[in-house]
Amino acid sequence: MKTLKIANIPGDGIGKEVVPAATDVLKAISDIHGGLKFEFTNFPWSCEYYLEHGEMMPEDGLERLKDFDSIFLGAVGNLKLVPDHISLWGLLIKIRREFEQVINIRPAKVLDGVRSPLLNPKDFDLIVVRENSEGEYSSVGGKIYQGEDEIAIQNAIFSRKGTERAMRFAFELAAKRRKRVTSATKSNGIYYSMPFWDNVFEDVSKDYPEISTDSQHIDALSAFFVTHPERFDVIVASNLFGDILTDLGAAIMGSVGIAPAANINVNGKYPSMFEPVHGSAPDIVGKGIANPIGQIWTAKMMLDHFGEEELGSTLLDVVESVTRDGFLTPDIGGKHTTKEVTDEIINRLKAVDKKGITSEG
């Protein structure tokens, strides 16, 4: 019997709706698959928590998370209560950094039954490997003067270690896929960091002669996500560029509500964190119509991470059978609720079980 201790942080907005939904799915999987147990612990850290406590998580928050097998997070941010940079740097980005979750993996492909906004999406199936700990997301910088002379300086910091690590991860992943890595750069406009990024990419690529490579400036690459997403296999990108590309990836999939993600701690010192691409979506909070698929697909990535790839595939197959049969929330053109979609997934998981889910674990 394998027991996995999961720290649930629903966070803000629809995070509070989709984390419970995906948790129910994981519980159903555990009911079906006797050998696997989840123990969920809930942490109410959020913007509301901030209003009460003056911080996004308690001072010993990281200490309390550190022995979990993984963190399952919904969404963070509620501009009406807390400025975004305070809420994000106090919780989501803090965990990513302190727990050295240096890689963010974000796949994009169209699910059957989900209409892409593209006229001809072909069959794209790509994964963005996003550097998740440094780069443009940095709290180094500051301001000088007030009033009309005010100047803000923002440092982006790229280490060879961090850059290389993300790139190697991308190459290893591509080796198991279609053997192609695209580097997202902007070395024509950004003077120091991006030519450096290009150099590291060139160096790393020499160790992987069997992988074909190309580099694209982020502006052109963003456009290619719209015009030719099928061209890409694995894309390696800086923190900011990865952020932009993965929202684009979600958009061409049909909805940011279905896109999954995993923040991976690669040195095994701390838990990894599983968190979908979407945000807290204040416009639809409380209506019961948030798409649970992003969070559920994210749960699949968590299963994969625990070595339960077969269970993971089964789960994604079931999700896709549900979208194929038209159980869709409004963001992807349907009329179903969060609960209806979730229940359908759970029922079908139970039906699959009759035919037998096996586990590698």
Added chain:
Amino acid sequence: MKTLKIANIPGDGIGKEVVPAATDVLKAISDIHGGLKFEFTNFPWSCEYYLEHGEMMPEDGLERLKDFDSIFLGAVGNLKLVPDHISLWGLLIKIRREFEQVINIRPAKVLDGVRSPLLNPKDFDLIVVRENSEGEYSSVGGKIYQGEDEIAIQNAIFSRKGTERAMRFAFELAAKRRKRVTSATKSNGIYYSMPFWDNVFEDVSKDYPEISTDSQHIDALSAFFVTHPERFDVIVASNLFGDILTDLGAAIMGSVGIAPAANINVNGKYPSMFEPVHGSAPDIVGKGIANPIGQIWTAKMMLDHFGEEELGSTLLDVVESVTRDGFLTPDIGGKHTTKEVTDEIINRLKAVDKKGITSEG
């Protein structure tokens, strides 16, 4: 008689094909409209020029450009000859900065007869106002250590003056349009510059109570360009975000080959520069199939800039009649050449003339 002195810099790749095409169109306009004359002077500054002279333009290059009424540029960059950051900072970005072309205006809308890659592009008609002189495009920064400890630091520099200037430009533009300005931010991830950007936006917006505003993080905004481009009127963005959004704008229009742009010197001290969104497109150089419309539409923006808005509209109407009737280069699904499309535009301009082009100039 108004005589306008234009400095043509075809630059690299297809720049050398589309600048002559658009120049022919401007000559035809001048033939038709007796009151307007263009004097073109050609500058061969490019990556090939660099190979010969060790610099992208001569030392007195700016001096030689400064008394022209405007600069008409094709594209810069040829990675096979010169690293991008050298070629761009030595020519395109240098001119933008030294001539204080602090605003880059880039409209996006679908032309009749050009198929958007979107399933349902609706009738979007937006303009991105890009801050064009500072922000993430900065040559401040550097590197430390070699080998595995190497670190690159890149500074982004945002002044209140520069930020406010771009924003005011956007508000003034929106006042003449649908009265809506969207700010592209990323204040949830980028700690100093973007919260600063948000503050300036809030301050400036107070002076324009009749304009409605919203702020979107660049990741979500990029996704909205794919899912709901019709929501936007004027978007104000930093140098990098504007760069990304305008390639996306070009993509949803159907091709980066048709998207126009203008680098505006707002204080009247130096010439403005007109340069389409697309790059030098090494893959199609020499085939005679480059789409001339981006450069020709850019010429329309130059006419507008000279107060010849009526001529500008006539030109765009003619271009759209040509795409509507299926004279399309391969990038937008046709089989026509650069020359065929250009000739058709020129012939139709002549036909319009029989009905009379009038000028405000």
